[in-house]
Amino acid sequence: MIPRPFEYHVPRSLPEAIALLNQHGEGAKLLAGGHSLLPMMKLRFAEPEHLIDLGKLSELKGIREVDGEIRIGAMTTENELIWSELLQTRCPLLVEGARQISDPQVRYRGTLGGDISHGDPGNDHPALMIALDAAFVLASERGERVVPADGFFVGTYATLLEPGEILTEIRIPLPAPGTGYCYAKLKRKTGDFATAATAVTLRMNAGAVDDVRIALTNVAETAIRATDAEQALRGKPLDEASIAEAARLAMSICAPVADLRGDPEYKTAMAGEMTRRALASAYARAAH
Amino acid sequence: MSKKIMVSFKLNGKETDVVVEPRELLIHTLREKCLHTGPHIGCETSHCGACTVDFDGMSVKSCTMLTVQAEGAEVLTVEGLAQGGDLHALQEGFMQEHGLQCGFCTPGMLMRAYRLLQENPDPSEEEIRYWMAGNLCRCTGYQNIVKAVQYAARKLRGEAVETSHPLMAAETADNH
Numbered sequence: 001m002i003p004r005p006f007e008y009h010v011p012r013s014l015p016e017a018i019a020l021l022n023q024h025g026e027g028a029k030l031l032a033g034g035h036s037l038l039p040m041m042k043l044r045f046a047e048p049e050h051l052i053d054l055g056k057l058s059e060l061k062g063i064r065e066v067d068g069e070i071r072i073g074a075m076t077t078e079n080e081l082i083w084s085e086l087l088q089t090r091c092p093l094l095v096e097g098a099r100q101i102s103d104p105q106v107r108y109r110g111t112l113g114g115d116i117s118h119g120d121p122g123n124d125h126p127a128l129m130i131a132l133d134a135a136f137v138l139a140s141e142r143g144e145r146v147v148p149a150d151g152f153f154v155g156t157y158a159t160l161l162e163p164g165e166i167l168t169e170i171r172i173p174l175p176a177p178g179t180g181y182c183y184a185k186l187k188r189k190t191g192d193f194a195t196a197a198t199a200v201t202l203r204m205n206a207g208a209v210d211d212v213r214i215a216l217t218n219v220a221e222t223a224i225r226a227t228d229a230e231q232a233l234r235g236k237p238l239d240e241a242s243i244a245e246a247a248r249l250a251m252s253i254c255a256p257v258a259d260l261r262g263d264p265e266y267k268t269a270m271a272g273e274m275t276r277r278a279l280a281s282a283y284a285r286a287a288h
Numbered sequence: 289m290s291k292k293i294m295v296s297f298k299l300n301g302k303e304t305d306v307v308v309e310p311r312e313l314l315i316h317t318l319r320e321k322c323l324h325t326g327p328h329i330g331c332e333t334s335h336c337g338a339c340t341v342d343f344d345g346m347s348v349k350s351c352t353m354l355t356v357q358a359e360g361a362e363v364l365t366v367e368g369l370a371q372g373g374d375l376h377a378l379q380e381g382f383m384q385e386h387g388l389q390c391g392f393c394t395p396g397m398l399m400r401a402y403r404l405l406q407e408n409p410d411p412s413e414e415e416i417r418y419w420m421a422g423n424l425c426r427c428t429g430y431q432n433i434v435k436a437v438q439y440a441a442r443k444l445r446g447e448a449v450e451t452s453h454p455l456m457a458a459e460t461a462d463n464h
Contacts, residue, residue: 001313001332001351005290008310008356038352039334042313051310055357079346103422104400105337108346109353190421191335 003041032114074113093181122193126223130215131199137169153222178287196270300368314350326366326395337423340396366395387436389427
């Protein structure tokens with residue numbers, strides 16, 4: 001319950017936050033919503049010497065449409081995602097996903113950027129971001145770089161974020177009208193991390209799959225993209241047989257850890273089942 | 289020991305200054321420095337919601353916020369719900385509908401429901417259960433908490449309220 005002592009900093013601008021991060025180096029952690037970091041600090045899994053609170057950086061908040069993209073500030077909260085009219089109408093997968101994350105109180109504080117940067121395979125946004133073909137803006141003293149979500153997650157709690165970098169913005173290409181979508185999440189109870197979950201975006205054209213993206217949550221060291229399953233579906237009708245084959249290919253890349261949510265066999269089977277359900281729901285929602 | 293910081297915030301409408309170590313959790317400040325001991329601690333993993341307070345228009349778990357993050361904030365605890373000795377509709381609802389037993393989750397339940405009813409004055413049963421999911425209760429089985437929130441919602445909308453409890457309803461009728 002009681003974290004180790006640390007020094008607290010509240011930068012008022014992004015350059016100030018970056019300077020503080022460089023000044024304090026590895027002993028420093030960025031504080032966003034605080035609903036992953038503080039719990040780890042309370043259990044002394046994490047013992048940073050400096051916390052740099054990004055809470056006053058209003059430039060890291062907000063949801064806008066710019067040049068065919070949805071741009072979301074990294075400090076935008078889950079609750080703000082859920083109630084965004086832009087997302088509800090243009091990117092409902094993100095709303096459906098956010099509604100299944102944790103609970104109301106946590107969603108008032110937890111941020112999109114924090115959920116992504118944490119790099120926890122149990123988090124939901126990594127797979128959602130891969131399914132949405134998102135890209136992340138990483139800012140540092142050297143300027144900005146933009147990296148795709150697919151490839152960003154390199155291990156448990158490990159991402160492409162380098163020391164001194166801050167995830168400032170999430171960019172999602174506006175899904176084409178008529179794109180089907182679904183986030184199917186199996187969990188033991190409200191607020192739990194997924195036993196297995198699948199995010200899908202799907203476009204149909206003339207009775208065949210035009211494009212599909214499939215990403216899996218909590219069944220490997222990181223969120224993973226089921227590229228073979230996607231490839232097997234492209235250009236084909238979406239029916240029971242093709243869905244079953246996609247689920248089989250998705251299961252073939254699962255490597256979950258055994259824990260209280262189940263053994264690897266169970267989690268893998270559930271990843272297949274979530275993939276089947278997500279594809280079927282996305283198909284029902286897609287324009288034909 | 290890190291340097292202590294003075295933090296100023298509004299607690300139930302009153303300007304409040306506290307001096308805290310950065311690591312001090314808001315729940316501890318509220319309970320130990322401000323002596324508002326209604327908010328409770330039921331876990332150390334941010335699940336139970338017994339510590340829920342209203343913070344700048346959000347329901348937050350005060351065990352998962354640092355007091356230093358409250359600089360300039362408006363914080364409302366269960367102690368601030370009743371006005372001039374009159375219970376808030378939610379407090380009345382929890383009493384009338386038997387929405388509490390041991391009372392340990394109740395301050396957090398009330399503060400979460402307070403924000404919920406401002407955002408959605410006429411929630412369905414399903415919506416109440418979904419939007420109260422951050423608050424655990426060991427005693428009630430939630431059924432009467434749902435009724436309590438519905439009671440308060442009706443009262444806050446200016447509609448007639450009546451307890452759904454058969455014995456209490458009969459007693460009220462006898463008194464008339």
